[in-house]
Amino acid sequence: MSQEAWHRWGPDDERGAVNHIGPEQVRHATTLVRTGEVLRLAQLLSPKTPVPSHRCGMQHFMGRDGGDYAVASSRRPGGFQFAEDTVVMPLHIGTHVDALCHAWYDDTLYNGYLGDSIRSTTRAQRLGVEKMPPIVTRGLMLDLVRLKGRVLDPGESIGVADLQAAAQQAGVDPGKGDAVLLRTGWLESQQGVERVSFDTEPGIDEEAGLWLARRDVAIVGADNFAVEVLPFPSGKVFPVHQRLIRDYGIPLLEGLMLDPLVAAGRSEFLFVASALPIVGATGSPLSPVAVL
Structure with a gap:
């Protein structure tokens, strides 16, 4: 049983890695604002927004x-x-955040809370999305498309070396309290596709996720459905979700629309996002913004 971040902020903590964001991180992030331009990084929501087959649409x-x-x-x-x-609509649709009660293993959630504390009648008694405070911090985009000179292939795995090279190319160093956003090109490649497949996509592998977690980032997001690579490695099921959410208390932000950042040519910016404070919910749609 792994529990790398458990009790780091006390036995009753329900905020997880967003605790890394303090006044110092917020103040520093505001110094990144140069032009005052505000970019929306969310997909549009409508009954046409694609969802996996096990979820209802909007x-x-x-x-x-x-x-x-x-x-x-x-x-x-x-x-x-x-x-x-x-x-x-489902709360996990379009651009959304996974709360810390969304994924676990060994019947135990982040910080040692029990899996049976999530019930259909009471929702999540612990770690619901309402426990996640608004996020205001430094945002970093690691552009794997730019690094490789192409949209990543379905099922292509992103490793630690890829993240390190993308960070070096962007001239940034992921660290405490950062929101790290990964561009794989997957969402861009799905524009106009009649039936989007949620079974095969590029994404980070487990070690890449742990590399970010051990750098004390606050949140990890991506422009794909799962953040992590699909299909999973043999014998594993959502290993990045298990390790980052359950072991490190890191919320995952999925389905980001990163085209505006690409067009603006910015890899470092003020990042702002706030989930709907739905009591006991396992996630929430949200509309993150980058302030340039």
């Missing part, structure tokens, strides 16, 4: 729209008119 319903007033002119008290709607 459903969007209008509760009040312009048509209501065409047949009921009396429903305009004081001339006021409005529209409103309701969305039903």
Whole structure:
């Protein structure tokens, strides 16, 4: 049983590696703002947003729209008119974050909490996404596409040497409290694809994930579905999820849209993201931004 970061911030900690982000990291990140340009790094959400087959897609319903007033002119008290709607969707859709209760092994979650503390009736009693504070820190993009001069192949594994070379190329050094974002080109390659496959994609291997974790980064994200390579190595199932989320308390940010950063030519920036504080949830869609 591995528990590299357990009790590092006390036996009751539910925030994990985001504890690495303190006032010093926030202040430093703000010094990276030069032009004031704000880039959205999230996919658009709609009923067309692709999801794995075991999840339902997004459903969007209008509760009040312009048509209501065409047949009921009396429903305009004081001339006021409005529209409103309701969305039903999985929390792991599009650009989203995995909370620390999302993945575990040996019936034990991060920091020693028990897996049976997650129930359909009570949701996650520990480590729910509402325990994750807003993230304001230094963001780093490690561009594997630029490094290799091509979009990575389906099933291509990204190792420690690849991350080190990409960091050197970008002139950055991942460290305490950073949000490290990995560009594989997978999401870009899926644009316009009618049936997106979530079974084969490039991503980091277990050792690459551990290299980042041991550098005390706060969050790891990527432009692919799982962050880690698919299919898994023989005999393993989501090893990066298991080690980073459960052992190191590092949230994973999946499905990033990194094209705007590529176009801007920036690898280091102020990174801001905040999950929806849904009590007991295992994850949340979010709309991270890079401030240049």
